Amino acid sequence: MRVFLSYHEDEKGDECAQVLREELAILGIDATMAKHSIKPGASWAQAIRDHLANSSALVCIASQGYTESPWCQQEIGWAIGRGIPALWVRYDSKEHSAGFLMDKQELIVTDPSSQAEIAREIGTWLATQEKTREEARATFIRALADSSTYRQTRDIVYVLATLDSLTDDEWQQIDDAAATNRQVRDAHPYSDRNNGLSNIPVTDWLRRQLNKSANNT
Known part of the structure; x- marks a missing residue:
């Protein structure tokens, strides 16, 4: 799954985008940064349009100065005009979404x-977005099957735990991943001292979390 990172190209914006790109890769998400993806001599504007067209979503990294960047605003307009889901991630308290993004819930970063x-x-x-839901879920489960670290397994499972439910086929894929990949089978949840679940397999923790969500519903 590919998403396009829209960011203000100064030191802060570039740093936020680069680190976030690495963290999204852990979940199996290919996050495109135009600065690192455009070949020398290529048309900058056309390359950005091509990357946006090949992305399933746009993530706006709203660090200081983001709303003043004409490039960032054009990226948003291009994506919204073509129905590409966009998420405003507010890193700076003074940066607020505008235009067609104003009626969308922002992701407010409390700890950058x-x-x-x-x-x-x-x-x-x-x-949870209608246009990216199926692709995202498939991406996470594929990344889980290929997980190379306990930390990667935990991060993916923690995203899956926020969903309403998983299908029987998705559970089968998770069980298969646990059977064939020790990084999945032997991983445990992050410390959960409140209910003493930190020593159970992370896949069992996932079942309990989703069962709890279903029961509450």
């Missing part, structure tokens, strides 16, 4: 240093 958490929230957003 916690980019892993921000990536997981973006993952949840992708998995």
Whole structure:
């Protein structure tokens, strides 16, 4: 799954985008940064349009100065005009969404240093949008099957735990991943001292979380 990162190209914006790109990759998401994707000599404007057209969603990294960037505003307009889902991620309290994004809920960053958490929230957003829902869920489960670290497994499972439910086929894929990949089978949840679940397999934790959500509903 590919998303386009729209960001203000100064030191802060580039740093936020680069770290977020790495965190999204853990979830199996290919996040495009135009600055790092456009070949020398290529038309900048056309390359951006091509990357946007090949992306399933637009993520606006609203660090200081973002709304003043004409390039960022054009990226938003191009995406919205073609029905590409867009999410405003507010890194700076003075940066507020405008135009057609004003009626959409922003993702407000309370701790800019916690980019892993921000990536997981973006993952949840992708998995709940009508146009990206199926692709996102398939992306996360494929990434889980190929997980190379316990941390990657946990991050993916924590996104899956925010969903309403999983299908029987999705559960089968998760069980198959646990059977064949020790990074999935032997992973445990992040410390959960309140209910003592930190020592169970993370896949069992996922079942309990989704069952709890279903019961509450």
